[in-house]
């Protein structure tokens with residue numbers, strides 16, 4: 017039996033890589049200094065795994081920005097627009113230019129696109145392919161990393177994005193070809209890399225092929241077989257691991273197990289039920305890597321359960337053919353639980369239930385020891401400790417709240433329904449709200465200036481007392497209300513100055529949430545997120561936002577919109593408990609938000625927005641699982657929104673708006689108003705709503721808030737004309753694409769003044 021790690025986090029124990037990259041980009045440190053930081057992190061990671069006793073330690077899992085972009089540079093798929101930089105700059109500068117764009121030395125080159133890596137919160141840089149895309153070995157990173165591991169005495173296992181997953185992750189930038197056809201050009205480069213690795217003494221190679229766990233068409237299936245047959249033919253002696261993760265092999269099982277490789281890795285956290293099928297199907301030339309330690313969550317492994325999996329596999333295929341591993345790369349786990357030292361932030365009771373990347377490495381080693389015939393005393397002690405922690409978590413009074421469980425149980429479909437259908441509500445709301453045609457609003461946040469952030473930091477450090485901080489926030493809020501009144505916005509917002517983050521702010525006020533000090537996970541490039549941990553039954557002990565909404569409303573005769581984050585988004589952007597279905601956790605959050613919505617109504621707030629930007633990204637990887645997810649996700653939103661009177665107008669907001677295949681579900685959410693992202697697509701995204709004859713009101717964003725550029729009134733009028741051509745004017749709102757927190761005040765002011773004028777012109781002329 018052997019242990020291996022699919023990949024290790026590379027941000028460093030205290031986000032050294034982030035800091036070094038950002039310092040390099042702003043010219044504060046030299047290239048050599050950045051490279052030194054990268055080298056140190058890689059060495060530390062290897063050493064840690066070596067000391068723990070991992071058999072196969074990965075290399076090439078380190079990256080300065082993104083592993084997919086590394087592959088793009090390796091195979092030389094450099095888009096034309098970077099040619100000039102490629103010519104003049106170092107390899108790493110070219111690489112960063114591709115990731116981040118390049119605006120210097122008279123050049124202005126856009127970055128490559130970024131998108132989510134499967135259903136994780138990690139974003140990768142999307143490869144761009146032309147019709148006759150050529151590939152050549154451009155960067156030697158893989159080989160260099162292998163050699164440098166060898167120098168430290170490790171015969172590492174290079175981790176390489178598999179050729180099919182690489183192609184399938186990319187985008188065809190022109191018409192008239194299928195990216196899979198590029199495999200003929202790509203394969204020789206892979207062969208070349210493998211040759212060099214073999215010449216340097218590599219034994220094991222890991223190909224990451226998560227697409228094997230997704231829905232594939234016939235052509236993709238055939239290409240998989242063709243590619244791996246060819247690779248096998250060229251390298252009879254290398255040991256190939258194919259790593260699948262994030263879902264089960266399912267309908268791909270029968271042929272995927274026949275691919276001519278040596279080890280197949282499967283994800284038994286996401287799809288534990290596949291073990292039996294896989295064990296039945298694998299030929300006796302194939303070894304099996306059991307992904308049993310969750311690479312995407314922070315919970316301690318349940319050793320008894322994992323040992324049952326291991327024993328089953330050993331019985332069927334023998335221990336020589338069994339590998340033990342995390343479910344996927346540990347890239348998606350925070351670095352080290354040992355650095356959580358502040359008991360006021362993370363209590364010891366909760367901490368004992370958790371494991372970060374470093375702890376997961378030890379779990380894997382311990383599982384191997386426990387599965388061997390004679391575990392030593394120490395190892396048996398580990399098992400006993402593990403059992404105790406697992407048992408403690410199951411029965412802890414911190415987790416279980418019978419009232420919350422009961423309430424979720426008795427919640428019925430009726431609780432997820434507004435009193436009257438939309439057309440009735442619309443009339444009532446119109447009578448109360450008296451809004452003009454093309455009403456204007458914003459998505460919630462106003463600029464989080466340096467000043468706002470420094471006041472929050474001072475307050476957190478205790479340098480400001482509650483009254484001082486409160487006074488400052490009130491001033492900022494009042495100023496924002498006055499300014500919105502002045503420029504003539506119809507539905508105002510308070511500005512969200514009191515919020516650090518749209519999920520954390522709510523998590524901090526809900527029971528059942530814990531926070532970490534250092535639980536950072538890479539989101540993209542140098543950006544890291546620190547998701548809250550939902551460990552127990554969720555409820556809301558006190559109102560969370562009423563104070564600020566009520567204060568803002570008291571300042572003005574106009575309507576102020578209450579602003580909440582929806583249950584699916586809170587769930588999606590947290591580490592979620594794994595001892596009950598996600599749908600149930602989501603329902604508990606929904607009930608907490610419902611209480612908040614009802615309290616806002618009681619406090620006189622007549623318009624309430626429940627943001628759900630993450631509803632689409634929560635879609636399961638397999639289409640056959642979509643409807644089940646959408647059913648509980650939509651229901652959770654409805655539970656949160658349906659406790660109010662007809663006259664109270666519920667809004668929702670979503671950032672990504674490609675809704676073609678789920679428009680029915682979006683309509684089922686039955687929000688009175690939905691604001692969406694539309695301006696970058698020139699209102700094209702509205703077509704899904706138009707074709708569907710979406711009945712409720714819509715605010716298609718009329719300008720892109722992700723750029724500092726100030727849009728003109730005329731272009732927004734044009735966009736409104738386009739919108740009105742497909743959606744009746746009576747249904748339309750006018751607003752930016754998303755919240756304004758990342759923008760500066762001067763550009764925000766100009767843009768919103770122009771937006772209000774555009775709405776007026778639209779109302780007068782249409």
Ligand code: GLN
Nearest residue numbers: 459460461627629755756
């Ligand atoms: N209300 C939030 C804001 O304006 C919405 C942010 C989001 O959709 N991501 O910041």
Ligand code: ZN
Nearest residue numbers: 670671754755
């Ligand atoms: Zn948004």
